Amino acid sequence: MSLLAAARVTETTVTFQRVGVIVFAAVVFVLVFELVRRRALMERYALLWLAAAVVLVVLAVWRGLLTSVSGSLHIYTPVNALFAAGFVFAIALLLHFSMVISRLSEQNKILAQRLALLDERVGGLEQGTARGNGDARVDSGTQAAGKR
Amino acid sequence: MNRYLAIVPAHNEVGAIAATIREINAAAREFDVLVIDDGSTDDTAAVALAAGARVVSLPFNVGIGAAVQCGYIYALMRGHEVAVQVDGDGQHDPRDIPRLLAVLNAERDTHLVTGSRFLPASGEGQAGQPGDGHRSTAYRRLGIAVFARVVSLLTHQRVTDPTSGYRMTDRIGIELFARDYPSDYPEVEAIVLAHTYALRTREVGVRMRPRSSGRSKISTSVSIYYLLKVLLAVSVSALRTHPQTEPGPLSEAAP
Incomplete structure (x- = not known):
C-alpha cells in the first residue's frame, strides 16, 4: 500500500518536473524570439539557444531517452x-x-x-x-x- | 616630406610631448615627427600640432602596439624609408637618433636597431643604467632579464634590452610591422617577429631618462600578466612555421 503511494508520489514528481522543464524551454523560446525581434540577438546565435531549448523539450517528453543515453555512456x-x-x-x-x-x-x-x-x-x-x-x-x- | 619618420606614441602626455617634438626636430632634422595620439583625454593632440608635428588621433585608446603599428602604416603609405619609435613621455633621448641611423645605414643587412639601456652609450662614456633609473623595480629588472634570456635563445644572438621601445627600422621592417605587429606589450614580440621573418636585428647603447610625465603602464601586479602573456606569445610565434599576417589594413589602404 505504502509502496503504491510512494510510486504515485514519484510519478507526480516526475510529471511535475517534466512540465517544469517544458515551461522553462518555452520561456527560453519566447525570450530568444523576442530578442531576435528587437535585433538584440543575431539569428546565428539564436539558433544555438533554440537548439538547446529543443534538446531540453525532447529529453522531457521522450521518457527513458536520458536514461538510455547515460546508460550507454556508462554514467x-x-x-x-x-x-x-x-x-x-x-x-x-x-x-x-x-x-x-x-x-x-x-x-x-x-x-x-x-x-x-x-x-x-x-x-x-x-x-x-x-x-x-x-x-x-x-x-x-x-x-x-x-x-x- | 622627409625620407625619415619619427613615430611618437602618446597617451595623455600633454606635459612632455612638446619638449619631445622639439628635441627630435633639433637632434634629427631629416625626420618628420608623427605623434600617434592614442585616445588621449587631455590636450596632447592639440599641443603636438602646435609644436609642429603631424598628428594621427585614434578615436579611443587602442594600446601601444596598435598605436605604433598605426605609425608604421602611415610610414608605409607615405613612402618613408626609415622609421624610429620615440616614446612621447621623454624617456628616450632624441640625441641618440643619429647614432641609431648611422648603424642602420652602415650595416646593410641590419633591418632593426634597438636602443639598449644596458649597453654603454658611446660618446658619453657612461654606461646605461640598469632598469630605467630610479623607477625600476626589482620585478621589472627580473622580467627584463627573463625576456633577454628567452629572446637571446630564440634569435641566437645576445639581446640585452628586449623591452626597449626605442627602435629604428628600414623600409623592410616598416612593411613587416605595418602588416603584423603585436598588440599589448609589443616590444619583445616584435624582435622575435622580425627574427621569424629573417630580419637581422642589432642593439645600440643609449641613455634613458626617467619619464618626465605620465606614469608607467606596467605596475607590479600587471607585470606578472605581462611576463606570462609575452612568454606565451613568443613561444607561439616561434612555433608558427608560416608567420601570420592579419587581413585588412593594407589591401586597400594604399593611397
Missing part, C-alpha cells in the same frame, strides 16, 4: 549525464565567444587605425584646398600633413 545517474552535457556545452560556448571577441577586437583595432589615418589625411587635404582657394598665406611653420 549511472542520468542526471549526471545531463550536467556533464550542459557543462561541456557551456564551456564550448565560452571558448567560441572568446574567439569571436578576439576577432572583433582585431577588426576594431584595424577600423580605429584606418579611421585615424583617413582623418589625418582628410585634414591635410582640406588644408591644401583652403590654401588653393585664394588663401595665399603660406604658413611655413606648419607642415601640411597631406603634402607630398
Whole structure:
C-alpha cells in the first residue's frame, strides 16, 4: 500500500518536473524570439539557444531517452549525464565567444587605425584646398600633413 | 616630406610631448615627427600640432602596439624609408637618433636597431643604467632579464634590452610591422617577429631618462600578466612555421 503511494508520489514528481522543464524551454523560446525581434540577438546565435531549448523539450517528453543515453555512456545517474552535457556545452560556448571577441577586437583595432589615418589625411587635404582657394598665406611653420 | 619618420606614441602626455617634438626636430632634422595620439583625454593632440608635428588621433585608446603599428602604416603609405619609435613621455633621448641611423645605414643587412639601456652609450662614456633609473623595480629588472634570456635563445644572438621601445627600422621592417605587429606589450614580440621573418636585428647603447610625465603602464601586479602573456606569445610565434599576417589594413589602404 505504502509502496503504491510512494510510486504515485514519484510519478507526480516526475510529471511535475517534466512540465517544469517544458515551461522553462518555452520561456527560453519566447525570450530568444523576442530578442531576435528587437535585433538584440543575431539569428546565428539564436539558433544555438533554440537548439538547446529543443534538446531540453525532447529529453522531457521522450521518457527513458536520458536514461538510455547515460546508460550507454556508462554514467549511472542520468542526471549526471545531463550536467556533464550542459557543462561541456557551456564551456564550448565560452571558448567560441572568446574567439569571436578576439576577432572583433582585431577588426576594431584595424577600423580605429584606418579611421585615424583617413582623418589625418582628410585634414591635410582640406588644408591644401583652403590654401588653393585664394588663401595665399603660406604658413611655413606648419607642415601640411597631406603634402607630398 | 622627409625620407625619415619619427613615430611618437602618446597617451595623455600633454606635459612632455612638446619638449619631445622639439628635441627630435633639433637632434634629427631629416625626420618628420608623427605623434600617434592614442585616445588621449587631455590636450596632447592639440599641443603636438602646435609644436609642429603631424598628428594621427585614434578615436579611443587602442594600446601601444596598435598605436605604433598605426605609425608604421602611415610610414608605409607615405613612402618613408626609415622609421624610429620615440616614446612621447621623454624617456628616450632624441640625441641618440643619429647614432641609431648611422648603424642602420652602415650595416646593410641590419633591418632593426634597438636602443639598449644596458649597453654603454658611446660618446658619453657612461654606461646605461640598469632598469630605467630610479623607477625600476626589482620585478621589472627580473622580467627584463627573463625576456633577454628567452629572446637571446630564440634569435641566437645576445639581446640585452628586449623591452626597449626605442627602435629604428628600414623600409623592410616598416612593411613587416605595418602588416603584423603585436598588440599589448609589443616590444619583445616584435624582435622575435622580425627574427621569424629573417630580419637581422642589432642593439645600440643609449641613455634613458626617467619619464618626465605620465606614469608607467606596467605596475607590479600587471607585470606578472605581462611576463606570462609575452612568454606565451613568443613561444607561439616561434612555433608558427608560416608567420601570420592579419587581413585588412593594407589591401586597400594604399593611397
